[in-house]
Amino acid sequence: MKNANVTVTLTNGTEMPILGYGTWQNTDPKECIDGVEAALKAGYRHIDTAQMYGNEQLVGEGIRNSHVAREEIFLTSKLDNINHGYEKAKQTIEESLERLGVDYLDLFLIHWPVVEGHEEDWKQDNIETWRALEEAYEAGKLKAIGLSNFKVEHLENLLPNCRIKPMVNQIRLHPGVLQEETVAMSRENGMVVEAWSPLSPIPQMKENEAVIKMTDKYNKTIAQLLLRYCIQKQFVPLTKSVHKDRIIENYDIFDFEIDEEDMHYFDQFEMEGDIFM
Ligand SMILES: NC(=O)c1ccc[n+]([C@@H]2O[C@H](COP(=O)([O-])OP(=O)(O)OC[C@H]3O[C@@H](n4cnc5c(N)ncnc54)[C@H](OP(=O)(O)O)[C@@H]3O)[C@@H](O)[C@H]2O)c1
Numbered sequence: 001m002k003n004a005n006v007t008v009t010l011t012n013g014t015e016m017p018i019l020g021y022g023t024w025q026n027t028d029p030k031e032c033i034d035g036v037e038a039a040l041k042a043g044y045r046h047i048d049t050a051q052m053y054g055n056e057q058l059v060g061e062g063i064r065n066s067h068v069a070r071e072e073i074f075l076t077s078k079l080d081n082i083n084h085g086y087e088k089a090k091q092t093i094e095e096s097l098e099r100l101g102v103d104y105l106d107l108f109l110i111h112w113p114v115v116e117g118h119e120e121d122w123k124q125d126n127i128e129t130w131r132a133l134e135e136a137y138e139a140g141k142l143k144a145i146g147l148s149n150f151k152v153e154h155l156e157n158l159l160p161n162c163r164i165k166p167m168v169n170q171i172r173l174h175p176g177v178l179q180e181e182t183v184a185m186s187r188e189n190g191m192v193v194e195a196w197s198p199l200s201p202i203p204q205m206k207e208n209e210a211v212i213k214m215t216d217k218y219n220k221t222i223a224q225l226l227l228r229y230c231i232q233k234q235f236v237p238l239t240k241s242v243h244k245d246r247i248i249e250n251y252d253i254f255d256f257e258i259d260e261e262d263m264h265y266f267d268q269f270e271m272e273g274d275i276f277m
Pocket of ligand 1: 022195196202239241243246249250
């Protein structure tokens with residue numbers, strides 16, 4: 001298996017591995033700890049958590065159990081919606097570090113731009129919240145800072161009011177959800193775009209003849225095709241599984257290339273049903 005730890009360089013020179021292991025909904029202690037440990041043992045060097053997932057402590061434990069050195073791991077967490085505002089954000093960054101048992105985070109994101117209690121003043125709220133991230137970055141506690149789920153209007157508000165520009169925007173991305181304007185604006189402003197829930201088309205694609213043919217053509221699973229698709233679109237996919245075999249399978253995507261015609265098929269793919277983002 002080829003090494004998945006090819007990196008993309010953020011605007012400040014920080015290297016981010018181009019495949020991350022996600023931990024959303026990993027709240028069962030054993031599943032979460034073992035999942036993180038299994039991912040690191042399988043070779044992943046990029047772990048994504050969030051205050052909102054309620055599992056930072058478990059993720060920290062999984063990291064320690066793996067015996068992979070802290071400096072080899074790119075670790076991300078995100079600000080919970082209830083912790084917006086300069087003072088709260090400042091304090092809660094310390095709490096994340098403590099829960100994870102680390103001295104610094106490689107990346108910290110504002111999880112959502114518009115949150116309960118700030119529906120009316122979200123513009124000012126984001127500017128003040130961002131200031132706390134900038135200060136923690138300057139203090140060396142956060143090696144990179146960024147955003148999550150920020151669409152064009154949210155970027156338009158925050159970007160002119162930053163001293164330090166965000167380095168990442170983490171958004172939902174996969175065939176059927178390409179958020180082209182947001183991706184373009186994020187990139188024009190120097191941000192690396194990360195893809196969350198990249199495997200969500202699996203249930204629909206399982207019934208799709210063209211995709212089934214592709215699994216034969218490339219000798220890869222639908223999950224592997226979807227993750228490879230992200231890599232070729234230069235999205236940094238974050239993927240999660242609590243199953244060791246799937247964790248290993250999802251990492252094995254660096255020895256093939258999806259051709260132009262099949263990339264185009266995925267680009268045109270339409271998702272059924274309501275899509276949360
Ligand atoms: N910023 C945000 O607002 C936001 C929102 C959502 C997610 N995220 C981040 O992005 C990460 C990825 O998103 P996601 O958790 O929705 O995961 P995903 O990678 O899109 O996976 C979705 C589901 O697919 C299953 N799966 C995984 N590998 C598979 C495989 N090889 N074959 C078949 N099924 C497979 C998993 O179930 P099993 O565990 O049962 O295998 C998982 O529940 C999250 O964990 C989180 O870190 C961020």
